[in-house]
């Protein structure tokens with residue numbers, strides 16, 4: 180029992196595969212499998228997950244022009260945003276191993292120093308869209324800076340991933356979250372304006388798998 | 398009949414000081430004589446002469462007696478009386494500034510009072526030596542030359558008093574009292590006594606201050622002091638006059654701690670600008686606030702008057718204050734009954750019923766609520782204006798509350814009906830229970846103080862829950878048995894993401910006292926928990942992004958989720974159980 184879109188994706192994989200394009204083929208297949216997983220999960224678990232029950236998923240692709248550095252922002256109905264990495268993010272690809280994560284974003288600013296107090300969260304560091312949250316260094320020497328993507332007050336960072344970077348790879352959208360950000364009340368609606376909805380994001384993923392100069396008719 | 402008691406000096410000195418020190422020196426006598434009202438009997442007058450005084454004629458005795466009895470103005474304040482009366486102040490305000498602390502003179506009919514006051518002021522020169530000499534020995538303190546000036550021009554009582562703006566003149570009339578009575582009648586309250594409150598325009602404070610400065614000046618000339626606190630407040634004098642009148646109309650007593658309040662609000666637009674100069678002198682006293690219509694609150698004006706120098710004040714607000722053309726306006730007569738509190742316990746059987754109305758951006762998310770189902774009926778019976786619902790903790794919309802239920806209390810604000818019998822309460826409970834969504838028990842009227850029991854030890858009390866848990870991995874019966882052996886499990890909960898927007902971020906230790914598991918199928922089991930109050934159960938089940946540790950998922954090495962939750966008991970012994 181597959182959803183119609185899943186069948187569509189299947190045919191697309193077949194198409195992509197048949198063209199025997201090189202370079203990104205492997206990646207594209209991976210992307211397709213992610214989408215399939217997504218639908219499969221929905222189809223199999225009748226009861227929506229915690230994330231699906233309370234949060235809306237927003238995506239941002241190729242952040243700062245870095246190819247495939249995609250983010251998934253989970254926005255709770257109470258406007259709180261959880262910053263996570265989308266499964267496509269290079270850090271999460273098989274073969275990549277994280278050697279260290281650091282919330283020290285400059286010589287004199289560490290996100291670990293962030294302290295909030297009271298209901299109004301006084302003392303929070305204020306983040307702009309491109310404020311760096313942390314740096315992830317992989318065993319192969321690659322370094323990735325993770326950005327906020329959301330304007331708001333930094334409520335907390337996930338210290339668990341410091342001791343256990345594997346969480347990031349195992350459960351990127353829950354226990355492997357990067358940070359929690361509280362947008363300003365008056366910006367709670369507009370803060371996600373530049374982001375992609377789940378459907379839009381899936382379209383982007385599909386486009387990535389297609390060849391730029393060929394017109395694909397699905 | 399008036400009988401002057403003449404006592405020996407030593408005795409007198411003691412008696413005077415101990416009986417009534419404030420009354421030393423009474424109008425119509427030289428300062429060396431003292432006239433006090435005997436405490437045990439208000440109509441008896443005792444003349445205490447502690448030193449050799451001037452001679453007073455027998456006809457003067459009669460006058461002295463009369464004016465004392467009626468006005469009770471002490472001699473030393475006479476010049477104040479003259480000053481005020483000649484500058485447009487009503488006789489009752491004159492009494493106030495002469496520090497007459499007894500209610501009787503204020504209650505004299507206005508005309509009589511005015512006449513008496515005039516007589517008192519113009520006749521003082523007539524006090525002639527009495528036929529018999531009163532000799533009680535030597536004293537240096539005798540000062541027979543009190544500043545008695547013969548005849549001053551005492552004007553006719555002005556139309557509207559420049560100090561009370563007519564409140565002590567026209568707003569204690571029978572007509573006005575009738576107006577209050579009709580208002581109370583039509584409001585339809587149940588009450589057994591009342592308390593009367595007055596809201597006065599702030600400019601009265603400015604005018605009062607102005608008169609005080611003048612009166613103080615007068616007293617200084619006699620080497621005496623006049624504190625602002627010595628002056629009888631307008632409110633007090635007004636109540637002395639109007640309380641008996643309202644009391645008679647309503648047929649109940651005025652009681653300062655009454656639950657039923659009748660309030661009048663006065664304003665006087667013509668003189669509103671009186672306060673304005675204070676802003677230029679004390680800017681920081683008048684900061685605009687969101688909820689206040691005007692910056693000139695009584696508080697702010699009091700503060701500014703406290704700060705301003707006498708010179709500054711007199712420059713900006715010269716004596717005497719203008720005589721207004723109109724009397725204070727009554728802008729409102731309000732009635733209010735103190736809140737009634739109703740408590741009970743409720744069960745919630747629905748997973749789509751929030752405890753309180755769920756409204757986001759003005760849009761209703763769920764039909765009805767526990768609060769509404771209960772209070773709707775209460776409001777009808779008590780005819781209250783509004784209510785405040787509170788409870789011992791709360792459950793989420795999708796959580797049921799079973800067992801003996803959750804204690805709650807409702808404050809009924811400004812109830813019109815307050816005599817509600819136990820039988821009526823029983824019927825009320827039955828009516829509320831005419832739904833299958835909730836059930837109420839032990840519904841009763843309680844005191845405000847008793848409400849504290851509901852919140853008492855909210856942290857220490859335990860709560861029992863039953864949860865339906867889902868696991869990602871397939872489980873066998875043995876996989877959930879280990880939970881039964883875990884006792885007093887300490888967990889650390891960060892403020893759940895779902896409430897973090899309105900609560901401070903903290904990491905709180907909580908205790909899961911006991912757990913009991915019941916295997917259901919490969920992905921489901923039921924978990925009974927007894928926990929410290931304040932534990933977030935849903936987060937303990939799914940972990941809340943790893944923010945509650947340990948959690949069911951982490952202990953079972955899988956992803957876990959909670960599909961259903963019921964509160965089985967809230968262990969608070971309040972309100973007391975009632976027989977059915």
Ligand SMILES: [Zn+2]
Pocket residue numbers: 486487488489490491558559560561562563564565566
């Ligand atoms: Zn007056």
